[in-house]
Amino acid sequence: MRPRRPEPGRRCVVLAALPAFVLVADDGKAFAQSDLPPIQITGGEAPHRRKPAPPRRSARSTAAPRHVVAQPAPAPGTDATSVASGAEGPPSMASELTVSGEALNARTFTRPGEALEAVPGLIVTQHSGEGKANQYFLRGYNLDHGTDLAITVDDVPVNMRTHAHGQGYADLNWLIPETISAMDVRKGPYFADEGDFASVGSIHIGLIDRTEKGLAQVMVGSFGYRRLLGMDSARVGNGSLLVAGELGTYNGPWDNPDNVRKLNGLLRYSQGTATDGVSVTGMAYASKWNSTDQVPQRAITGGFLDRFGSEDPSDGGNTNRFALSARVAQSDDLGSWKANAYVVKSQLDLFNNFTYFLSDSVLGDQFHQHDDRLMAGANISRTLNGSFAGLPMQTTFGLQSRYDAIDLALSQTFQRSFLSNVRSDKVGEGSVGIYAENTVRWTDWLRTTVGWRDDYYAADVTSLFNANNSGYVDASLGSPKFRMVLGPFNQTEFFLGAGYGMHSNDARGATTTEDPSDPTTRLSQSPLLVRTRGAEVGVRSRIIPGLDSSFSIFILDQDSEILFSGDAGDTEATRASRRYGFEWTNHYRPKSWIDIDADLAMTHARFRGIDSEQAAVYASLAGYPEAQVGNAPGNYSPNAPPMVASAGITLGEKTGWFGSLRWRYLASSPLTEDDAFRSSATSIFNGRLGYRADNGWRIQLDVLNLFDTGANQITYAYGSLLKTDTLYNLCTGGAAPTAVCQNGVMDYVLHPVEPLTFRLTVAGTF
Numbered sequence: 001m002r003p004r005r006p007e008p009g010r011r012c013v014v015l016a017a018l019p020a021f022v023l024v025a026d027d028g029k030a031f032a033q034s035d036l037p038p039i040q041i042t043g044g045e046a047p048h049r050r051k052p053a054p055p056r057r058s059a060r061s062t063a064a065p066r067h068v069v070a071q072p073a074p075a076p077g078t079d080a081t082s083v084a085s086g087a088e089g090p091p092s093m094a095s096e097l098t099v100s101g102e103a104l105n106a107r108t109f110t111r112p113g114e115a116l117e118a119v120p121g122l123i124v125t126q127h128s129g130e131g132k133a134n135q136y137f138l139r140g141y142n143l144d145h146g147t148d149l150a151i152t153v154d155d156v157p158v159n160m161r162t163h164a165h166g167q168g169y170a171d172l173n174w175l176i177p178e179t180i181s182a183m184d185v186r187k188g189p190y191f192a193d194e195g196d197f198a199s200v201g202s203i204h205i206g207l208i209d210r211t212e213k214g215l216a217q218v219m220v221g222s223f224g225y226r227r228l229l230g231m232d233s234a235r236v237g238n239g240s241l242l243v244a245g246e247l248g249t250y251n252g253p254w255d256n257p258d259n260v261r262k263l264n265g266l267l268r269y270s271q272g273t274a275t276d277g278v279s280v281t282g283m284a285y286a287s288k289w290n291s292t293d294q295v296p297q298r299a300i301t302g303g304f305l306d307r308f309g310s311e312d313p314s315d316g317g318n319t320n321r322f323a324l325s326a327r328v329a330q331s332d333d334l335g336s337w338k339a340n341a342y343v344v345k346s347q348l349d350l351f352n353n354f355t356y357f358l359s360d361s362v363l364g365d366q367f368h369q370h371d372d373r374l375m376a377g378a379n380i381s382r383t384l385n386g387s388f389a390g391l392p393m394q395t396t397f398g399l400q401s402r403y404d405a406i407d408l409a410l411s412q413t414f415q416r417s418f419l420s421n422v423r424s425d426k427v428g429e430g431s432v433g434i435y436a437e438n439t440v441r442w443t444d445w446l447r448t449t450v451g452w453r454d455d456y457y458a459a460d461v462t463s464l465f466n467a468n469n470s471g472y473v474d475a476s477l478g479s480p481k482f483r484m485v486l487g488p489f490n491q492t493e494f495f496l497g498a499g500y501g502m503h504s505n506d507a508r509g510a511t512t513t514e515d516p517s518d519p520t521t522r523l524s525q526s527p528l529l530v531r532t533r534g535a536e537v538g539v540r541s542r543i544i545p546g547l548d549s550s551f552s553i554f555i556l557d558q559d560s561e562i563l564f565s566g567d568a569g570d571t572e573a574t575r576a577s578r579r580y581g582f583e584w585t586n587h588y589r590p591k592s593w594i595d596i597d598a599d600l601a602m603t604h605a606r607f608r609g610i611d612s613e614q615a616a617v618y619a620s621l622a623g624y625p626e627a628q629v630g631n632a633p634g635n636y637s638p639n640a641p642p643m644v645a646s647a648g649i650t651l652g653e654k655t656g657w658f659g660s661l662r663w664r665y666l667a668s669s670p671l672t673e674d675d676a677f678r679s680s681a682t683s684i685f686n687g688r689l690g691y692r693a694d695n696g697w698r699i700q701l702d703v704l705n706l707f708d709t710g711a712n713q714i715t716y717a718y719g720s721l722l723k724t725d726t727l728y729n730l731c732t733g734g735a736a737p738t739a740v741c742q743n744g745v746m747d748y749v750l751h752p753v754e755p756l757t758f759r760l761t762v763a764g765t766f
Contacts, residue, residue, distance in 0.1 A: 094538025189501025
């Protein structure tokens with residue numbers, strides 16, 4: 001039996017800023033004269049209102065186009081319209097919303113991925129170097145680097161399946177926040193056009209097509225932070241050509257500087273609108289960095305290591321991504337259709353050491369993960385507007401396809417130098433998803449949506465070092481979907497959603513029969529596709545003048561969760577689980593120059609059934625109770641935050657002085673299944689003060705961790721071994737049982753939040 005080695009994304013608590021957001025709704029009629037406007041997050045620091053924009057038909061609207069009257073004016077130098085992201089139809093769930101690019105860029109965040117924290121209840125953090133994918137937490141799930149949170153940019157998937165570092169790996173370090181036009185957010189498996197990785201939620205990011213003026217921006221800050229951004233567009237033929245680029249460096253507060261070096265570029269040609277237009281987009285990105293990974297608490301309290309020190313200064317990595325995509329959409333008398341295609345070439349080399357000297361007492365436990373892939377795909381959908389027995393009806397059919405050709409390798413290293421191979425594989429994985437969804441407006445106060453989705457996956461795994469781990473595997477799942485909206489009643493609507501979903505596992509886990517580190521150890525194969533089930537009820541209301549409020553109660557079951565196994569280089573299927581909780585989102589705007597918002601999310605998360613494998617590990621440690629603590633079988637879900645709260649106030653108009661103060665709270669969370677280790681609750685404040693001139697120039701000062709809280713960005717609890725541990729000498733001398741030496745010393749292992757940090761931005765238009 002292979003000892004369980006939790007990857008740091010599995011037993012942790014996150015301490016990352018959860019910025020608040022602004023909710024603004026339109027007052028126009030939508031979907032057969034609904035009186036309650038869809039809630040949108042729109043942005044800037046307290047933007048003033050502008051005149052209504054002309055209505056446009058949306059490819060996803062269910063009847064009459066909605067009339068947006070409360071959107072802010074675009075930020076200087078950008079255009080809010082986009083071929084890839086247009087006006088949505090009325091929301092069909094209380095937790096569904098749209099976030100404008102202005103709202104995202106009005107936030108204070110440390111890294112690009114944290115822009116996604118505009119999603120209520122979502123936490124985005126980092127436990128390693130700045131070039132590695134972020135870690136995501138939502139609805140009581142530790143989503144690792146992207147499992148069960150589907151992210152797309154311009155309809156191109158970000159999540160990588162069968163990845164060297166973990167299933168669903170979603171790196172957004174290549175995203176330029178200033179190029180975001182809008183972000184559509186959904187939660188739960190209730191939508192027929194959402195497939196793999198979308199059971200907890202999905203985030204669809206659309207990019208701008210053009211800028212009204214050129215933008216030049218310089219950012220400088222603490223710990224060697226430097227960022228240069230340039231963006232402009234020009235009229236070319238009947239369309240627009242957008243060019244954007246950035247250079248970035250960052251060292252961080254670490255004793256071993258991150259030494260991040262990032263180069264990023266975007267080139268985009270577009271014509272038309274979201275419902276009648278075309279766009280072609282090219283992207284290029286490269287980055288390299290050092291990593292100060294998490295360190296054991298005993299090394300800090302014992303004085304062997306500084307709080308910002310590193311156990312293995314040679315950790316780090318490099319990555320690149322090149323992408324080409326095209327999208328076309330058109331409306332006609334029958335409805336609308338849209339299609340897109342993409343090809344992405346990416347590569348990642350990652351060096352990590354999470355357990356220090358647990359496996360190799362001399363050279364250490366550093367390992368190298370290599371992922372080199374070519375991903376290609378195409379999607380098409382057709383929406384038909386019609387009627388059923390005289391009632392308004394809309395039907396959508398769609399097909400989604402994707403193929404990944406992947407080269408994967410895992411090896412043991414010492415200071416990034418090769419020591420030995422663990423496994424190397426070539427994987428070809430393809431999928432086809434077909435779906436249909438039908439919406440009927442039965443009365444002025446009732447509409448229903450019924451959908452069905454079928455997914456088929458097939459993968460061919462060639463294990464270069466062990467043919468017994470090679471194989472072909474395929475699987476399919478069908479998923480029914482249902483949503484219902486009641487209202488409006490006095491500017492209040494009620495929502496119900498239920499459905500089945502799925503997520504895929506690492507294809508190697510579905511074919512592996514022998515432990516790559518020890519071929520004599522037999523392993524159980526994981527299913528390629530795993531069933532998920534969810535339901536949600538909610539309410540949205542504007543019954544109180546100036547207050548937008550939504551409340552949702554949800555439940556989500558999974559037949560198996562995903563556990564990344566770093567020493568094996570694949571993703572294992574774990575026990576079934578259940579989560580239920582609620583989200584409460586509020587925004588209040590009493591004056592044009594003041595915005596107040598507050599959000600609360602609470603979740604109860606537990607595994608279901610008995611973990612016989614963990615029980616066996618626990619039994620093997622009998623006689624050493626200090627090793628058994630944290631290893632007892634239990635039903636707590638590690639890293640599942642039971643409570644997340646945030647609040648903020650933003651002051652200012654579109655010109656002149658502006659400022660904001662944001663707070664977020666994260667409750668104590670279990671770090672092990674037996675709840676023997678728990679994180680501490682924490683609060684973090686971020687602030688901003690700036691001035692905007694009417695000619696488009698802006699200067700602002702961001703202050704991160706305003707009160708210099710000595711908190712941890714992430715805390716884990718798992719076994720590791722240091723040369724300063726008493727157990728190290730016992731194990732190297734053969735005086736301790738093998739099971740105890742394989743487990744190591746159970747301890748808190750942490751990655752601290754950056755201390756008080758200043759970042760100054762000077763931006764101008766031309």
